[in-house]
Every structure is written in C-alpha cells, then in structure tokens.
Amino acid sequence: FYGYRRIAAYSHLNNDCPKISEYMTLKLMRELGIRSRMQKRYRKPKTVVTVDQKPNLIRHLHDLSGVWQTDITYIQLTNHRWVYLATVLDPEKRKVLGYKIGDTMTAELATSALQMTLDKHRKPLIIHSDMGSQYTSAEFNIKCQNYGLKHSYSLKSHPYDNGRMEA
Structure with a gap:
C-alpha cells in the first residue's frame, strides 16, 4: 500500500476519482485502519577522505x-545492520585471492585481508586500492613496505581506476 500523500496525489491525476486532500486521505486511512507498507530507504554509511592524492601506478599499465x-x-x-567485506582480487585472472569480513571498517580489516592473501599466494609487485582511510593508514602502508609492495591509489572521486574491483 502507498502512503497518504501518494494516494492523494493519485486522486488529483485520475479524472475518474474525486479530488481529495492529503489530510482527508490520512484521516480516512486512519479510520479504516489502512497503513502504508512503504519503508524508509536505508542509506549506507558515508566516508570522507582527508589525505592528499597518492600516486596511481597502474593507470597506464596494459599488463596487469x-x-x-x-x-x-x-x-x-x-x-538492517552493516558488515564490511575486504577483498583482494587478481585483476588479470579475475579471481578473488583473499577476503575478510568484519562489523567495523578499520585498517585492521583491510590489513588482515591482505595478510591472508599474502600467506596463500606469491606476492605481487603492486597493490592497488582506493583512497579510503583504511588503505592510507600507517598500518596498511607498513604491511606493504614489509613485503616490498608498491602501493597504487585510485584518483579521488574516480572509481573507474579501480573498476574491476568495484564491479
């Protein structure tokens, strides 16, 4: 069922139906015990990047x-709760190499997904991510340095740089 506002608006559009105000529609719906089944849409949490742009090392690479x-x-x-899935992907093979699920989106979540992947697979030359706070954190960058990985970042507001991963 629709809410009283949408029903009232429909009555104004339909020539066969008498025009009725929103208040009258609400009053009649209450008397008849009719309630809207529409639910408020849930929005995913937002993040803000405050770090300066880091280099994008894979932008012009043809061989991944x-x-x-x-x-x-x-x-x-x-x-209606959120969980977070940190994933590491091999874009050449289009295969997920490692992942970690957590109920908080922290640098530790991103780092543990990378560690899981490094434990199971040969290390890459470059690890590419977006500019999220988890990936620009000292913890994640120290992990990359310890394994001798170059860290590449997508440009701010350009998810296309990390398109394979986003898809």
Whole structure:
C-alpha cells in the first residue's frame, strides 16, 4: 500500500476519482485502519577522505600481471545492520585471492585481508586500492613496505581506476 500523500496525489491525476486532500486521505486511512507498507530507504554509511592524492601506478599499465586490487564493500544484513567485506582480487585472472569480513571498517580489516592473501599466494609487485582511510593508514602502508609492495591509489572521486574491483 502507498502512503497518504501518494494516494492523494493519485486522486488529483485520475479524472475518474474525486479530488481529495492529503489530510482527508490520512484521516480516512486512519479510520479504516489502512497503513502504508512503504519503508524508509536505508542509506549506507558515508566516508570522507582527508589525505592528499597518492600516486596511481597502474593507470597506464596494459599488463596487469603482478598487480592486486583491493577494496571494502558494504553489505546490509536483514536486521538492517552493516558488515564490511575486504577483498583482494587478481585483476588479470579475475579471481578473488583473499577476503575478510568484519562489523567495523578499520585498517585492521583491510590489513588482515591482505595478510591472508599474502600467506596463500606469491606476492605481487603492486597493490592497488582506493583512497579510503583504511588503505592510507600507517598500518596498511607498513604491511606493504614489509613485503616490498608498491602501493597504487585510485584518483579521488574516480572509481573507474579501480573498476574491476568495484564491479
């Protein structure tokens, strides 16, 4: 069922139906015990980047062998809570190499997904991510330095740079 505003608006558009105000529609719906089944849409949490732009090392690469891409995805559960999935992808093979799920979106989540992947697979030359705070954190960058990985970043407001991962 629609809400009283939409029903009242429909009555104004339909020539066969008498025109009725929103207030009268609400009053009649209450008397008849009719309630809207529409639900407010849930919005995923927003993030803000305050770090200066870092280099994008894969922008002009034609050969993506030796490159891994990583990102964090928001997943809404049926109880309207959010969980976060940090994933590491091999863009050449289009295969997920490692992942980690957590209920908070932290640098530790991103770092543990990378560590899981490094434990199972040969290390790449470059790891590419967006400019999220998890990937610009000292914890993630120290992990990359310890393994000798070059870190490449997507341009701010350009998810196309990390398109394979976003898809």
